[in-house]
Amino acid sequence: xxxxxxxxxxxxxxxxxxxxxxxxxxxxxxxxxxxxxxxxxxxxxxxxxxxxxxxxxxxxxxxxxxxxxxxxxxxxxxxxxxxxxxxxxxxxxxxxxxxxxxxxxxxxxxxxxxxxxxxxxxxxxxxxxxxxxxxxxxxxxxxxxxxxxxxxxxxxxxxxxxxxxxxxxxxxxxxxxxxxxxxxxxxxxxxxxxxxxxxxxxxxxxxxxxxxxxxxxxxxxxxxxxxxxxxxxxxxxxxxxxxxxxxxxxxxxxxxxxxxxxxxxxxxxxxxxxxxxxxxxxxxxxxxxxxxxxxx
Numbered sequence: 001x002x003x004x005x006x007x008x009x010x011x012x013x014x015x016x017x018x019x020x021x022x023x024x025x026x027x028x029x030x031x032x033x034x035x036x037x038x039x040x041x042x043x044x045x046x047x048x049x050x051x052x053x054x055x056x057x058x059x060x061x062x063x064x065x066x067x068x069x070x071x072x073x074x075x076x077x078x079x080x081x082x083x084x085x086x087x088x089x090x091x092x093x094x095x096x097x098x099x100x101x102x103x104x105x106x107x108x109x110x111x112x113x114x115x116x117x118x119x120x121x122x123x124x125x126x127x128x129x130x131x132x133x134x135x136x137x138x139x140x141x142x143x144x145x146x147x148x149x150x151x152x153x154x155x156x157x158x159x160x161x162x163x164x165x166x167x168x169x170x171x172x173x174x175x176x177x178x179x180x181x182x183x184x185x186x187x188x189x190x191x192x193x194x195x196x197x198x199x200x201x202x203x204x205x206x207x208x209x210x211x212x213x214x215x216x217x218x219x220x221x222x223x224x225x226x227x228x229x230x231x232x233x234x235x236x237x238x239x240x241x242x243x244x245x246x247x248x249x250x251x252x253x254x255x256x257x258x259x260x261x262x263x264x265x266x267x268x269x270x271x272x273x274x275x276x277x278x279x280x281x282x283x284x285x286x287x288x289x290x291x292x293x294x295x296x
Contacts, residue, residue, distance in 0.1 A: 006033030006196040007203070008077035008105065012070075014095055016041040016048040016056065019153070020112050021082035023188030029054050031192040036074050040095070061091040064098055071102030078195050080108040085127040088134050096134075100143045106195065106203055108146050109134050112187055114246075114254055115149045117207060118262035125245065144204035146195075149257045150187050151180025151211060151275075152246075154288060157220060158295045160243060165235030168227045172234065172247040175217035179255030180275050182212040183288035193282050209257035211276030212287035217250065224295045 011028050015021050016039045028037045029051035039050060043058045050056055057070060071079070079099045081092050088110065096107050111131060119125075120132040138145045152160055162170040190210060195203065221228045233244050246255075253259050258267045258275030267273040279287060 007198060007200060008195050009034055010036040010075050010077045011038070011195070012074065012076045012079045012099075012104075013037065013039045013082060014079065014092065015039075015082040015084075016050070017045055018082045018084065020184055020187060022048070023184040024080060024082060024191055025054055025188075026051060027185075027188035027192035031196055033196050034192070036076075038070075038074055038076070040070075061094045064094065067095060067098035068102045071099055071104060076102060076104050078106045078108065079104050080191065080195075081110045082112075083110055085110065085130070088127070088130045092134065093137065096138060096143060097141065100141050105144065105200060106146060107138055107143050108148065108191065108195075109138070111147045112150050112153075114151065114249060115209070115257060115259050115261060117147075118260070122261065139205070144200070146203050146206045146208060148187065148191060148208045148210065148278075150182040151255055151257050152182075152250075153187075154181055154183040154212065154290050155293050157181065157290055157293075159239065160246065161217060161220065161295075162234040162237070162240075162243065163226070163295050165237065166229065168229040169217060169221035169224070170229045170231050170234045171217045171221075172231060172244060173251035175221075175228070175230075175251075177251055177253055177255065178214050178216050178275075179250045180209075180211040180214055180257040181290045182210045183292065186210070186212050186285070186287055189285070190278070190282050193285075194278075198281065207273070208278035208281070209273065209275060210278055211257050213290045214256075214275065215290060217247075220290065220295075223291050226295060 013025055028034055037054045039056050040059045083092050116128040116131040119128040123129050234240050256275045260267055
């Protein structure tokens with residue numbers, strides 16, 4: 001498809017102050033062919049710093065009619081959710097129902113992390129099961145989705161290994177299992193690129209698996225030239241329990257975007273479900289490596 005005829009031109013982003021939302025919003029604001037970007041935010045949320053060509057709209061996610069009218073007013077083609085995991089079964093679901101009624105063509109639910117396909121039948125962690133169940137829900141209302149799996153965000157690497165606690169790479173397990181790492185800038189750019197250049201037949205019900213870098217946690221320590229501390233649990237902190245769960249997931253293989261959670265094995269690297277298999281859809285792009293940022 002040529003750049004003069006983008007697949008989609010009007011976008012609505014749910015959420016404005018998350019860790020991924022600014023990157024998606026900025027990428028859409030610069031993407032050729034995009035005519036309208038609105039950002040939906042609760043009135044109680046702090047006012048974000050948005051690009052001049054992006055419109056902030058305060059919404060009540062419980063007001064179905066108002067959401068429908070908003071999407072209709074802007075002829076929204078694609079709704080992209082950056083809402084927190086806690087909103088998957090609430091605000092995100094309500095937005096999807098309104099988007100369907102308003103005639104949106106594609107819904108991108110919040111993912112942007114480890115592969116959650118199959119967690120509906122696994123049941124735990126519940127937040128991942130909710131994401132997988134939400135994709136099934138979108139199918140039941142006949143609203144095509146595109147899910148984006150990214151592995152660990154590059155700028156989350158230091159927090160992931162508890163580096164700020166002791167200036168070491170803290171590892172649960174052996175640290176020899178490869179994981180996928182992707183920069184938030186690349187995630188936002190990829191979403192803006194594929195939603196405007198790929199045909200709907202390629203976007204509908206797609207599972208995009210990204211990978212900017214591929215390292216074991218031992219290799220992370222080597223890349224940054226930092227000492228390793230093997231631990232039973234990472235240093236105490238606000239996210240330590242969540243971090244421990246993620247590290248154990250990585251140790252078992254689930255940190256790779258090529259992971260199959262149902263079969264509990266890595267998909268073939270050269271398959272459509274392999275780690276980083278969607279990278280090729282952004283032809284010519286140079287993906288950022290983990291050490292493009294300082295470890296902190």
